Amino acid sequence: MANFETPELQETVEIPALKEGVMSHSHPFVSKQQFQAPLGFPGELADDWKDVAINKLGELLKTNRALQVFMDSCVKCGACTDKCHYFLGTSDPRNMPVARQDLLRSVYRRYYTLPGKYFPKLVGATDLTEEVLDQWYSYFHQCSECRRCSVYCPYGIDTAEITMATRDIMNAVGKGQKYSNEIIGKVFKIGNNLGLPQPALEDTLLGLEEDVKEDTGIDVRFPLDEKGAEVLVVTPSADFFAEPHIDGLIGYAKVFHAAGVSWTLSSHASEAANFGLFIGSAENMKKIAMRIREAALDLGVKRIIFGECGHAWRVAYSYLNTLAGPFDFLDPRYPVPQHICEFTHDLIQRGVITLDKSRNDHRRVTFHDSCNVARASRMGDMPGGQFVIPREVIKAACNHFHDMAPETIGEATFCCGGGGGLLTDDLMELRVKGALPRMSALKQVVDEHDVTHMAAICAICKSQFSKVLPYYGFQMDQIISVHQLVSDAIILDAKQ
Amino acid sequence: MFVTVLFALLFYVATAIFLVGLGMRIARYARTPAPLKIPTTPAPTTRGGVAVRMGTEVLLFNSLFKANKWIWLFGFMFHVALALVLLRHLRYFLDPVPTWVVLLQPFGMYAAFAMVIGLAGLWARRLFVERIRYISSPSDHLMLGLLLGIALTGLSMTYLWHTDILAVKLFFTGLMRFDLNPLPTQPMLLLHLFLVASLMIIFPFSKLLHAPGVFFSPTRNQVDNPREKRHVANVKWMIAVEKPATPADQ
Numbered sequence: 001m002a003n004f005e006t007p008e009l010q011e012t013v014e015i016p017a018l019k020e021g022v023m024s025h026s027h028p029f030v031s032k033q034q035f036q037a038p039l040g041f042p043g044e045l046a047d048d049w050k051d052v053a054i055n056k057l058g059e060l061l062k063t064n065r066a067l068q069v070f071m072d073s074c075v076k077c078g079a080c081t082d083k084c085h086y087f088l089g090t091s092d093p094r095n096m097p098v099a100r101q102d103l104l105r106s107v108y109r110r111y112y113t114l115p116g117k118y119f120p121k122l123v124g125a126t127d128l129t130e131e132v133l134d135q136w137y138s139y140f141h142q143c144s145e146c147r148r149c150s151v152y153c154p155y156g157i158d159t160a161e162i163t164m165a166t167r168d169i170m171n172a173v174g175k176g177q178k179y180s181n182e183i184i185g186k187v188f189k190i191g192n193n194l195g196l197p198q199p200a201l202e203d204t205l206l207g208l209e210e211d212v213k214e215d216t217g218i219d220v221r222f223p224l225d226e227k228g229a230e231v232l233v234v235t236p237s238a239d240f241f242a243e244p245h246i247d248g249l250i251g252y253a254k255v256f257h258a259a260g261v262s263w264t265l266s267s268h269a270s271e272a273a274n275f276g277l278f279i280g281s282a283e284n285m286k287k288i289a290m291r292i293r294e295a296a297l298d299l300g301v302k303r304i305i306f307g308e309c310g311h312a313w314r315v316a317y318s319y320l321n322t323l324a325g326p327f328d329f330l331d332p333r334y335p336v337p338q339h340i341c342e343f344t345h346d347l348i349q350r351g352v353i354t355l356d357k358s359r360n361d362h363r364r365v366t367f368h369d370s371c372n373v374a375r376a377s378r379m380g381d382m383p384g385g386q387f388v389i390p391r392e393v394i395k396a397a398c399n400h401f402h403d404m405a406p407e408t409i410g411e412a413t414f415c416c417g418g419g420g421g422l423l424t425d426d427l428m429e430l431r432v433k434g435a436l437p438r439m440s441a442l443k444q445v446v447d448e449h450d451v452t453h454m455a456a457i458c459a460i461c462k463s464q465f466s467k468v469l470p471y472y473g474f475q476m477d478q479i480i481s482v483h484q485l486v487s488d489a490i491i492l493d494a495k496q
Numbered sequence: 497m498f499v500t501v502l503f504a505l506l507f508y509v510a511t512a513i514f515l516v517g518l519g520m521r522i523a524r525y526a527r528t529p530a531p532l533k534i535p536t537t538p539a540p541t542t543r544g545g546v547a548v549r550m551g552t553e554v555l556l557f558n559s560l561f562k563a564n565k566w567i568w569l570f571g572f573m574f575h576v577a578l579a580l581v582l583l584r585h586l587r588y589f590l591d592p593v594p595t596w597v598v599l600l601q602p603f604g605m606y607a608a609f610a611m612v613i614g615l616a617g618l619w620a621r622r623l624f625v626e627r628i629r630y631i632s633s634p635s636d637h638l639m640l641g642l643l644l645g646i647a648l649t650g651l652s653m654t655y656l657w658h659t660d661i662l663a664v665k666l667f668f669t670g671l672m673r674f675d676l677n678p679l680p681t682q683p684m685l686l687l688h689l690f691l692v693a694s695l696m697i698i699f700p701f702s703k704l705l706h707a708p709g710v711f712f713s714p715t716r717n718q719v720d721n722p723r724e725k726r727h728v729a730n731v732k733w734m735i736a737v738e739k740p741a742t743p744a745d746q
Contacts, residue, residue, distance in 0.1 A: 018626055063731045065528040066714045072521070073709030076636050077571065078621065078628035079563035093630045102631065114701050115635070123702075124633035150536045152563030154553065154571075155706055156715035158536065282531060282733045318533045321726045322734070335723045375537055378720055383538035383545075411538060 004429040006471045007089055010440045013407070015082045016091035023092040027138045028426050031176035038185040039284055042174035049173040050128050054111050056172040057104075057165075061112065066161045071108045073155045074098060080149040080159075085414045086142050089433035094139045097149035097159040103135055104166050137175055140166045142430055144420035145278065145311075146371035151411050163420070164280025171279055179424035180275045187288055192237035192271035198225075201267055204240050212250060218492045220257045222249075222265070225299065229264035231256070232296050234272045234316075234337075235307025236459035244480045245462055248308050251483025254490050255344050258353045263305075269295035272312035273459065277319075278421030286323045289315065293324040302331040305338045308481055310370035310458030311419065313339055317377040341457060342379050344486060345389045348396045355489040360398035365485065366451045367391055367403065368438065368465075369413035370458035384410075390457055390482055397485040402449040408441040416456075418464030431464060432471045439472040446474075455482045500679045503689060504671055510693040517700025518708065525712040529729040539720035546719050553716055566621065574614030574643075580607035581650070588665045589672070608651050615644045639702065642695055649688035659685045 033043030046052065061068045080097040082088070087095035094100060102124065109116030109125035116125030126132060143163040150158035170176065186195040196204070205222035212220045223229060233256075239249040256263045269291045276285025296304055304327075306316045316337045321327065327336040335342075347353045367390060379385040387410050395401050408414050417434030445451040456462055456479060465479035540546045552558040557575075561568045584604025587593045619640045622632050653659050659682045670677035679685075698704065711717065719725075728734065 015627075018630060061528070063529060063531065065525060065530040065712060066534060068528050069525055069709045069712045069714075073703070073706040073713070075703045075706050076622075076628070076631050076633070077560070077567050077618075078625065078631065079560050079567055081627040081631065083563070093627070096627060096631065098631045121634070122638070123635045147536060150715050152559055154557050154560040154563075155710045156536060156553075156559065156713040158534065158715050161534065282731075286733060318722045321722055322532060322728060325726045337723075376534070378537055378539075378541075381541075383541060383720065386537065411536075 004432070006432055007436045009443045009472060010436070011444070012405075013088060013437055013440070016088065018093040019091040020093055023086075023090045023095065023142060023430065024135070024138055026142060026427065026430050027134075028141050028422070028424055029178040030137075031178040031181045035178055035181040035185055036171070036174065036176050038188055039171070039176075039181055039281065041171045041176055041181070044174045046174065049133075053128060053133075053169050053173050054107075056169045057108065058112065060165050060168065061108075064161070064165065066158065067165050070101070070155075070157045070162060071105055071112075074101065074105065074157055077154065079152050079154060080157075083149045083152050084143075084159075085146070085148070085417060085437045086144070086430065086434045089417070089436035090142075090430070092142075094135075095142055097153075100139050100143055101157070101159055101162045103132070103139055104162055107132065133170070133173075133175065136166050136170060140170070141177060141422060141427070144371070144415045144417070144422055144434070146415035146419055147375040148371065148412070148415065151375060160420070164277070166280075167278070167421075168280035171281065177279070177421060179426070180279050180421040183273075184275050184279070184284055184288070187271055187275075187291070191268055191291065193273050193275070194237045194241070196237055196240060196270065198267035201240060201265075201270055205265070208246070208250060208253070212253070216492055218257070220250075220253050220492070222253050223263060224265050225267055226262075226264040227299050229262045229299060229301055231261060231263040231303045231305050232269070232292075232299055232301040233263050233265055233305050233307060233340075234269055234292055234295075234312075235265070235340075236272045236309040236312060237270055238459040238463060239307055240270075242459075242463060243466065244477065244484060245308075245459055247484035247487060248481025249483075251481065251485075251487030251490075252307060252340055254487050254492060255340075255347065255353060255483070258490055258492055259347050264299060264301070266295035266299060268298065272306050272309045272316070274312060274315040275421060277311055277315050285315065285319070289320055289323040292320065293327075296327075297329065303334045303338065304330065304336055305340055305343050307340050308457040308459065308483060310372040310460060312459075313457075314372035314376040339379050339389075341390045341393050341482065344483070345380075345393050348393065354491045355397050355486065356491055357397060357399045357489060359489045360485055361400070362452075363398055363480075363485070364400040364402065364450050364452045365394060365398050365480075366401070366442065366445050366449075366454050367394055367409070367482075368416065368454050368456045368461060369409050370456060370461050371413060371415045371419055373457060374411055374413045393482055394455055394485055397489040402445050402451055404441040404445050408437065414438045414441070416458070416461040416464040417468065419458075419460050423460050423464055428467075432468050435464070435468045435472070439468070439474075442474070443472070453478050453480050455480050455485060457482050497678070499681050499686065500667070500676060503667075503679050503686070504676055506690070506693045507671060510696040514696040514699055521700055521705060522708050525708065529731050530714045530718070531729045531731045531734060533718055533720075533722040533727050534714050535718040535720050536715040537720055539718070541720050543719060546717060550711065550717060554710060567618070570614045570617030570621070572614075573610050574618065577607040577609075577611035577614060580604045581611060581647075588661070589668055591665075591669055605654065608647060608654070611647045612644065612651070615640055615647065619644070635702070639698075639704075642691055642698075646688060646691045646695065649684050649691065652684050653682075653688065657682065657684050
């Protein structure tokens, strides 16, 4: 399949011996002028790129407390060294979170601290050179910004923040990543990551209505741009066409239908994903988020609900109010925004919708906690609700549920290996190797509990797993949407 | 007399650098905006909850405990011992010595050994665990050497080569009143004091900034309430992009 070896599955997470530089060749395609310009970034390195980079770092240090504190605070205790899935899967020591951080920290020390200016060797400070920039480009694109390391750091140092800052600096000097930047450009131009224009979207949704009618005999609607609807649903555009995402979208539609709540999608905000997060560009993240505010105002909705997407939920839950708020024009009885799992869970609790678990009896299910949902957001009103609510929804929809090993779920969950702007074919080796810890945990429940399917609530996780499951001897369709389970179990017409 | 003047100057300079340097660093942390909500979740949803979270981090090293039991054991042992030893040393600066410092004395004496064991354990890991050796700079080893040096010279004065501790106390209480009293010239004492002054000077420019840093870490000190309370900060990009019309304007 490729010119690299798929790692062998392990019974428990094993810490590999270091193999220096084995992943130094890995880097995504560099962005070109045409993809840089719409985001306000230069297209290539200028002669003064070093000054630009160092000044940009200085600006970020002044405007982001996390970066300043994280640059100073690391004591090299080693707590994070065995926590990154990319390190566990590749053995490259630069994929240990502290070593990754040090690629930026050593430059910070050289230009922004006294010991680094006068005793660079002693404190491990380095000049910014083209070689360092290449290392940044390689290893800061081997971090999926999943925050697992930050759970274990005694100072809460979050490598994601450092990765984002470094990607922001690289964009500022014209060394951007094609995958993320091209996609952001599509959102600005068309409204979603896939570049699906309004007519195509409308067509797809009509097709879905026909499919569901054929399947169930019931007219379940998939409304688009309907003014006056109660709820605006913002979902990752992968939900409109990719497998298994689309079965999740069908699930949302059936839930709204059964609950009798009017809803609509928006062609202007036809994307929940916000890749501005991945490239650490607050300006671009804000511009993308603003589209959701604009759509909500334009359509006159009362609530905003997000579909299954991990980083989108982080941006929605943690940042939307900051980036595009205040949302005082929405119904104050509901949190802004809500997650589709919160919505469905509430309807199940109140008995508004009914699920027939036995319809999923052919499945034995486990749940993959997506990193951004687990460690950068919440659901419900209780800390940790992001772990409870999706599982409650799954358990209400099927009879056979088994969690994976506790050290691989909840706040300790392992990234799928494709998050943070790395879900691109030019990083296939990294994606396969980074999936090792999750694949090993899955294998364990498959062997011990005959688990047949892994459910997830993240578009990136779903795409990533569809691609990497076969490398580890699983079937690509063993990854499913949580709302696919709901879709298959929900009773649409209670009288039947 | 030369030694007395030299060490008096050294401690005035070290104290000034320590206080001013640390103060400026803390001011910088406090002034720098935290533009977005980034607590590592699950996180407390109230201020009180954050105080408890910070307390368990600072006093018990909760996250480190989750990460690695060995690093936690040695790190915790070292820090608790250091705190006890520092508090015990108050008796050389306060007159009269408060009762609680007197009561602490025996614990502080034993803590010195725990401090050495903790530091030795951390250094052993830095030398012998491949991953930690890989991430260590020379300064990381020197820092452990410095702390170990302080602990060992201190211990040597307790058990091997006693010093005129009353004269030392007179020297330091005198310094605080800008009054010069002779400092004993016992080599272990001078080495001990020199290393301590070095530590104070290095503090604001080194990884020892983790001490104030942890309190300012947004992933640990932020309340998880972004939906309930709109988080705003004074940064350019947040106010730069034009807002679309709200319904009231239409």
